[in-house]
Amino acid sequence: MRRLARTKAPVIDRIVLHDLSPAPATALEGEGMHEGLLLEGEDLSQRDLSGVVLSECALLGVTAHETDLRSSRLLETRIERMDASVLNLSRAVLRDVEIHGSRIGALDVYESSLSSVRFVGCKVDWINLRGAELENVLFEDCTIAEVDLGGARATRLAFEGCRTERLSVRQSRLQDVDLRGLQLVEVDDLQGLRGATIDGARAVELATSFAAHLGIRVED
Template sequence: MAPRPTTRPPRIDAPDLGVLIDADGDELLAHETFENNRYTNIELSQRDLTGIILSQCALSAPIVAGSDLTSARLRDTLFERMQAPNLFAPRSSLHRVRIQDSRIGAMDLFDADLRSVSVTDSKLGLVNLRAATGRDVLFRGCIIDELDMGGGTFTRVAFEDCSVGVLDVDRASLDQVDLRGLRIGTIRKPGGMKGATISAHQAVELAGQFAAHLGLRIEDPA
């Protein structure tokens, strides 16, 4: 008998931070490159940081509000205890990036490229991954109000001990996406779930939503 296929977990590499040097957050500018720096308790609100490149950097307790990180390139970077009412970083690329112990109101990563990214022990409002590409992404211990994966392409994505109020998978392409560790309130456009893995318990809990999507009525015998 052929072996039963299993869902492959994401391959997460920790950021390679090397030896960091304490630096002043005021030096961070759009379209500039910064490497091997540690930034602590920095205020980045209302900053133009478009096209910025951070490599082997750690940002501890940064405050980010209304900043523009469009097309930012983040490599081997750690964010911890970040306070961000709005983290606006569309069309950015995140490779070997970890976000931990943070509170983010809206994380706008639409049309972004995520590779080996982990988000842990964080409270997230809207996570906008519409039209994004994600490979090897892990959410652990996160509370998410809304997760929009619509139109995106995702491979080896997993959730561990997480919850989401609304999950949008409209026209998403999913491969090895493990939702078993995600408590789901509402699924928007459940037809986009193809390629995801859920548990038997979740299948029962979500049966009503799947039936409504298919136009089925669930009734007990007369």
């Protein structure tokens, strides 16, 4: 019997930022290209920054309620302690991005491309990754009420020390997706878990759901 290959872990490139220039929130403009900026304690709430490019930047302690970052490009950028009720990053490109200790209500990243992205110690009510392309993405010590991967393509995605109430994987395409570090309550479509890895404890928790999916009646 052929043995299955072990699950491949995400490969996350380390971000090293040097000689950043402090800048006010007004320095950022939609469709603008910005490199090497440090925004600390600034308020970007309700700003239309769609199409903006941030390269080798740091956003620290920034408020971003209902900020529009659609079709933006975040490259080699670090975000720490962001507070946002709604953050729109739909159809964006995130490459070599780290998001630490942030509190976000609704994070819209649908149809976006995420490569070498790391979330650490974040609390998110809902992350919308529908139709997104994820490669080498890691969530560490995060609490997310709902993770929506419907229709997404994910390769080398992992969760470590995380918890979610609901995981949506309807029509998703998963490869080397490691869910062993994700405590979850509900999965909306077990067929969508094909290509994911779970541990024995998760398999036991989902046993009733697996049985129902296969048409098996469980009676004591």
